[in-house]
Amino acid sequence: xxxxxxxxxxRQEMDLTLDEVSVxxxxxxxxxxxxxxxxxxxxxxxxxxxxxxxxxxxxxxxLLHLAHIEKMAPDVREMFEASEAERERLRRMIKNLSQxxxxxxxxxxxxxxxxxEQSTLSAGRLVPVINKVSAGYPTDFDDLDYPVGVADDxxxxxxxxxxxxxxxxxxxxxMEPKFKEGDFVVFSPQAQVVNGxxxxxxxxxxxxxxxxxxxxxxxxxxxxxPRNEKYAPITVENNKINGLYRAIAKVERL
Numbered sequence: 687x688x689x690x691x692x693x694x695x696x697r698q699e700m701d702l703t704l705d706e707v708s709v710x711x712x713x714x715x716x717x718x719x720x721x722x723x724x725x726x727x728x729x730x731x732x733x734x735x736x737x738x739x740x741x742x743x744x745x746x747x748x749l750l751h752l753a754h755i756e757k758m759a760p761d762v763r764e765m766f767e768a769s770e771a772e773r774e775r776l777r778r779m780i781k782n783l784s785q786x787x788x789x790x791x792x793x794x795x796x797x798x799x800x801x802x803e804q805s806t807l808s809a810g811r812l813v814p815v816i817n818k819v820s821a822g823y824p825t826d827f828d829d830l831d832y833p834v835g836v837a838d839d840x841x842x843x844x845x846x847x848x849x850x851x852x853x854x855x856x857x858x859x860x861m862e863p864k865f866k867e868g869d870f871v872v873f874s875p876q877a878q879v880v881n882g883x884x885x886x887x888x889x890x891x892x893x894x895x896x897x898x899x900x901x902x903x904x905x906x907x908x909x910x911x912p913r914n915e916k917y918a919p920i921t922v923e924n925n926k927i928n929g930l931y932r933a934i935a936k937v938e939r940l
Contacts (some may be wrong), residue, residue, distance in 0.1 A: 691937075694722040696742045711737040729757065754815050760768075812840040813872055815853045841870055843935055849873040851934070854886065854897075860912035861897055869938050871897070873931035884913075888929030900930060 697707060708715040711735040713734055730738075734777040735749040841853055844929075853872045856865050861884070865871060873886045885900045887910060898910035898919075908927060 688724055689749070689756055690722040690724045690726075693738065693742065693749075693751065696744070697722075702742075707738075707741060724914045729753065729802055744750045760813075778910075787915060807866040813843045813846060813851050814844045814852045815839040815841060815855065815870065842936055843872055843937075846872060846874070846935060848934075850875045852931075853937070856897065860914045860917040865897070865936065866938070869936055871933050872935035872937075873932050874934045877932040877934055879932045880929050884933040886929070886931040886933070887927060888931075890926055 691856055696706070704715045708718055711718075712736060717726070721730055730753065732750060735753055738744070739749045749854060775806075783859050796854045843851070843853075851872055853870050856867055856869045856871060859867060865884070869886075871886075877898060879885060881901050883900055884897070886895060886897055887900070896910065899913055901909040901911055902907055903921065907919045907921050909919050909921050909928075
């Protein structure tokens, strides 16, 4: 997501209007609107970004870092993002090694991981895009062995703290109007799933997945409910599902 999209999403999550934010930061509503829509001709100053961090409760320095990344030349930014993705891949490898009791000197590995985590800039987690998910009928799916494996692509998501969070691209229209084909949806294995949540569902056999609202029935089964009313719900037994992951963020296709 761009800086403007991140600002708009956070403002809406806090149920603040542009007028309210304008009063709090001392900058005009029209100017803030151009930042959110990406039509700004003069990038926001560090002073404004610090005020927005405070009003919208971002981590200190987070917006400044994102804004500075956006000012990079495209080729330099591409190199930076590639190095960040590689850094995330190595971080996961180190973490896996620290948890493997068959590997010697795990204390040294854990110390390396601790230093690496302390040096990480808080500009939003790089979430791996593992593949796509059907918002229609369940389809065959290759998840690149995630979370053990590493994705070929990443998207940056502020306020995502689950280290095992993953993103998929929506295919189909059964979750419209909330989720459209081409949107990226971020799912968290750590998030608790309750009735009515939008979830990534992985089946035991065959190896298929789908994207639906989840409802737990009294007869030890789960109803998978599309948001699009032209699709009928399906009900499956609990033992037919080996993964339920709640949606926690969405990146819309413009």
